[in-house]
Amino acid sequence: MSPTSQAGKSVAILGNGVVGTALAKGFAELGYQVIFGTRDVQGEKTRAALEAVPGSRAASFAEAAGAGSIAVLAVPWSGLEAAIFTAGPDNLAGKLVIDPSNPLDFSGDVPKLDISSTDSAGELVQRLLPRSQVVKAFNIVTATHMVHPRLPDGTPDMLIAGNDEAAKQRVAELLEGFGWRTPIDVGPITASRLLEALAMLWVTYGFRNDHWTHAFSLLGQKR
Numbered sequence: 001m002s003p004t005s006q007a008g009k010s011v012a013i014l015g016n017g018v019v020g021t022a023l024a025k026g027f028a029e030l031g032y033q034v035i036f037g038t039r040d041v042q043g044e045k046t047r048a049a050l051e052a053v054p055g056s057r058a059a060s061f062a063e064a065a066g067a068g069s070i071a072v073l074a075v076p077w078s079g080l081e082a083a084i085f086t087a088g089p090d091n092l093a094g095k096l097v098i099d100p101s102n103p104l105d106f107s108g109d110v111p112k113l114d115i116s117s118t119d120s121a122g123e124l125v126q127r128l129l130p131r132s133q134v135v136k137a138f139n140i141v142t143a144t145h146m147v148h149p150r151l152p153d154g155t156p157d158m159l160i161a162g163n164d165e166a167a168k169q170r171v172a173e174l175l176e177g178f179g180w181r182t183p184i185d186v187g188p189i190t191a192s193r194l195l196e197a198l199a200m201l202w203v204t205y206g207f208r209n210d211h212w213t214h215a216f217s218l219l220g221q222k223r
């Protein structure tokens with residue numbers, strides 16, 4: 001039996017912040033065993049995440065990565081590479097790894113993309129995890145809309161990117177379980193450059209309007 005099938009319907013949520021907790025709730029609703037990967041298993045933030053997701057448990061990054069059949073990298077750009085190495089590429093080999101991260105540099109007055117037209121966080125993740133199937137998803141919307149997105153004036157779309165078609169299909173099924181319509185596949189993981197730029201547009205609108213609950217929708221899609 002492969003490590004994936006032994007682990008069953010389980011997800012390693014690497015990072016127990018806003019995004020990690022929001023997505024963990026969605027996975028738990030779909031019947032997944034949630035294992036939070038955290039730097040501080042006994043910490044206050046971990047306790048809050050465990051309380052928010054009944055039935056979840058917390059472990060080290062490496063233990064969580066090994067236990068989950070899917071992993072989500074819910075960590076900031078500044079800690080992305082470190083988190084991947086702490087989780088261990090071997091523990092994530094052969095698995096779907098969902099990357100909702102954005103390579104944001106917070107050193108100025110407003111965030112800006114630290115890398116953009118020639119590279120992306122999604123590509124970095126795939127380079128660091130060559131034996132995993134990385135799918136960029138969820139990075140273009142606020143955490144509060146990641147599961148059951150409800151906006152008063154329309155239906156948002158999720159856009160995804162990745163090199164592995166089966167992994168993208170699995171993410172599409174998860175998204176549908178989370179209440180999204182079929183996501184828009186924008187291509188291989190290099191298309192993360194576009195999705196991370198789109199997130200920057202989302203952030204720019206947020207700062208200009210001091211408004212943080214918007215989302216994108218593509219009208220007139222091919223059916």
Ligand SMILES: NC(=O)c1ccc[n+]([C@@H]2O[C@H](COP(=O)([O-])OP(=O)(O)OC[C@H]3O[C@@H](n4cnc5c(N)ncnc54)[C@H](OP(=O)(O)O)[C@@H]3O)[C@@H](O)[C@H]2O)c1
Binds near residue numbers: 014038040
């Ligand atoms: N917030 C949103 O609405 C939103 C929307 C779309 C995309 N994103 C992206 O999603 C990612 C997570 O955002 P977030 O808002 O959930 O962040 P957050 O609330 O700050 O949580 C970040 C998590 O990452 C952990 N972490 C930080 N540095 C780490 C390191 N060096 N090694 C291992 N773990 C580390 C933190 O652990 P500690 O508690 O130990 O510090 C915390 O659990 C980011 O890349 C962000 O750009 C966020």
